[in-house]
Amino acid sequence: MSHSLRIKNAVKAPLHFLADQLGPHRYSTRKNQLWVLMYHRILPVHDPRYRTEEPGMIVTPESFRQQLRIIKQLFAVMPLSEWTQRRASNQPLPARACAITFDDGWRDNFEFALPALQAEQLPATVFAVSDMIGTKQQFWPNRLSRLLALADIDRQALRSFDWLQAFTTYQTSGVHSREAIAALINECKRLSDPQLRTNLDAMEADTGLASLPEPSLMNWSEVRQMQATGLVEIGSHTCHHTRLVKGLPEKTLHAEIVDSRSKLEAQLEKPVTLFCYPNGDFSAAAAKLVSENYAAAVTTQSGINALPASTHQLHRIGIHEDVSNTPTRFRARLSGWI
Ligand SMILES: [Zn+2]
Structure with missing residues (x-):
């Protein structure tokens, strides 16, 4: 704590x-x-x-x-x-x-x-x-948090992360803690389910993290x-x-x-x-x-x-x-x- x-x-x-x-x-x-x-x-x-x-x-x-x-x-x-x-x-x-x-x-x-x-x-x-x-299949909040928490990648180099720039939490916190990820997920709810799915498909394809153990x-x-x-x-x-x-x-x-x-x-x-x-x-x-x-x-x-x-x-x-x-x-x- x-x-x-x-x-x-x-x-x-x-x-x-x-x-x-x-x-x-x-x-x-x-x-x-x-x-x-x-x-x-x-x-x-x-x-x-x-x-x-x-x-x-x-x-x-x-x-x-x-x-x-x-x-x-x-x-x-x-x-x-x-x-x-x-x-x-x-x-x-x-x-x-x-x-x-x-x-x-x-x-x-x-x-x-x-x-x-x-x-x-x-x-x-x-x-x-x-x-x-x-x-x-994963729910989109889990797909997103998994990408953010586990992906050891250079975010700046990946165009598929661009859509997250629209969200304050992403810009200000760098999104490392579970609390920051939860706040970002909340902001992402402004987007529709199909939009979120499309964005995450692209991110997973770019990072090679599409399949789960x-x-x-x-x-x-x-x-x-x-x-x-x-x-x-x-x-x-x-x-x-x-x-x-x-x-x-x-x-x-x-x-x-x-x-x-x-x-x-x-x-x-x-x-x-x-x-x-x-x-x-x-x-x-x-x-x-x-x-x-x-x-x-x-x-x-x-x-x-x-x-x-x-x-x-x-x-x-x-x-x-x-x-x-x-x-x-x-x-x-x-x-x-x-
Ligand atoms: Zn539910």
Whole structure:
């Protein structure tokens, strides 16, 4: 931990303590609240994959296990589909329900999250990207951070890096730390998904880093094994992780939302009723199509859901290591205040 981070944490400690002690995860007058926790990757600090990932994406297996034990004490933990079904059929709902979700279908979910879920016998939903399962494809933020962090190259000599000059972080920081890379990724979201793909294709071709040693996402067998435990349900996170922003052609919307569902169902032989918006983005047309095709959908909007919340735009609490590596900090996060 850096010196400045240690100071920041010391200043925040009383706030964390208060949020932990007084938050709605402990006391609440509202009924039928639903916490949906949003996880991405579970990776040990010494894992090589940890180094090239954004800090906001990771929780360590140790912290994750501790967190499972905490939520078991505080909430009625249930699959998101169960909460949705109960709500739709007017069955009683717990005062404080909690659903665990994982975005993207990372292979480390199979390696590190599943054993922890099994040990605590807790259910979770994994939102998988149908056309990326079992492939070596990478999400564009990972492709970019991999190129920046691992490529031992002379950036100035490569014309394929030129497009990054438009971003402040790239110009000012030189982009070495994981934090700077995360800031650059955030700036890059101004570009469309196809533009980003084209730029990264060129960079990878120039640097000769197109192929990867091993896939970072689960394959179908691993997804099926997750499902076969009876603890994990699979939801759709589109076919290609396309951000469902305004202006997408009707055909693309239909493919990403409706076809992703039928592809998952065909492979998994189970109904898929839950959807997760990539990057939390959705146009009105996307929201309409999702509500017609799924029982519920989650966003990246931060917050706790209180009835009558829209089940097609559920808020979540994002969990990553920096905000959750002690029990107090984790419970403060669950308050929804921090
Ligand atoms: Zn995602």
